[in-house]
Amino acid sequence: MPFVRPSPFRDAFLIAAAFLAVTSSARTASAQACCAGAAALGTGRLVLHEEALIGLDLRATDVIGSFAADAQYRSAKATQVELEQGIFGTLRVLEKGQVTLRVPFVETFHSTRTRSELGGGPGDIAASARWDFVLAGESLSLPGMGVFAGVVLPTGRPIEKAEKTLGTDATGTGATQLSAGFGVEQTFGDLFVGVIGSAVVRLPREVRGSTTPTTYELAATAAFGLLLPKEAVVVLSSTFTIEPETPQRMLRLGLSGALPLDDRWRLQGGPFSDVPIDGIGQNQSVGTGFLLAFVRSWS
């Protein structure tokens, strides 16, 4: 395994450990997370009884290296930190549906041996919808099952339109993305298990007079959670993403949590990292970072 240089976000793991320590100190342990269990799988997701939510999130990613076409990992020679803040809102539609809109703002700091640069702007707006046929915990014999679909609009600035030397003012992919997927999840006492499968289609776009091809991305996520006192939940997840045609692939590990502060406010997030081991990724940059979100919900 190659040497991975120290990341400014390694402290995120300490934060996660502190989160565990705080939530584990409660006097009693109720096994069934009433309402927040599924929240750890998605920051904008309504949980049982919630009719609406709004939230702010902050995602910080340090690009620590990349995988080349031969799947060999190489550490980054320069510093590249990407910050992204988003405001999002979700509304309940009928009894088991929900729609989410997220508006991001992206800042990128890029530093080489000779030059440093900071840029940013509005990112790609995302809208999604989810329908749960069965909710986790509703039945002993049936797991929670839901489907979702989404669209990401190219409202950010694509890399070819960046004006700054190091491209730090690029804030979007430039392509419209359509996605669809399904999720299966269930609680078993204190444990929470979830599996998510999704597919993304990136539509063609014009780049300097030529049209890019349609690309497809498939992703599979397995998540194992522990329901904690105070209705907190910690979820360890792994997501494998592959673009068969490009070809690209990546494995990302994440430790996410949800900590209800009261019935209306909750804190969500945790650290994540792409796995920088030779052979696992291909044609992808490798990042490590954390996500933090504050959510206000209405039941």
Next chain:
Amino acid sequence: MKHRILKLVLPFGLALPLALAPSLADAGTENAEVAKASATPLFASLSLPGTDGRDHTLKSFFRENTRYLVVTFFSASCPCQEAHDSRLKELHKQWSSRGVEFVSVDSEADSSLSADITEARRRGYPFPILSDVDGKLADAFDAKFATFTVILDREGRVLYRGGIDSDKSHLTDNARHYVRTALSQLFADQAPNPAETKSLGCFLRRR
């Protein structure tokens, strides 16, 4: 670009408060039909074992001076239930001497009478928990969530159905105390208003 973003964001921004307004204004909704409901079918016929060592029908809780019965659906593993234990006991303390009986019902498929006995003792319930493993009472009241509560009169008619209060699992000082309000109104010879509210507990785990 700015106009493009505004066009996308604005409708959602305008729709959000409009859509929230009715649902956030009051979680409880008046339902006059509830007060006119006929007697619960299993009121006198379904006998269930209780944590007090006796079998009970709901009707059997009505003694000579009993005016109302408060039935709360119970989940041993639900933090919302745990949070409301103190409020249930407070309700019992306040109203039991005025002709109100209380009982909890455990309709979860993975429950057992022996586990309920342990829970009733641990929580210090001054009323029994009935073991309803087949979920017949839950079906009769269409109870889906823990802490869902109904208030019955002597004829087994549902006078109020919904949450104990407007809190979920973090109790607040400004909660709307639905059951307390309903009982106060009933003793003032008024129909409960609201007569139906949302219950915010965990799912009652069923087959």
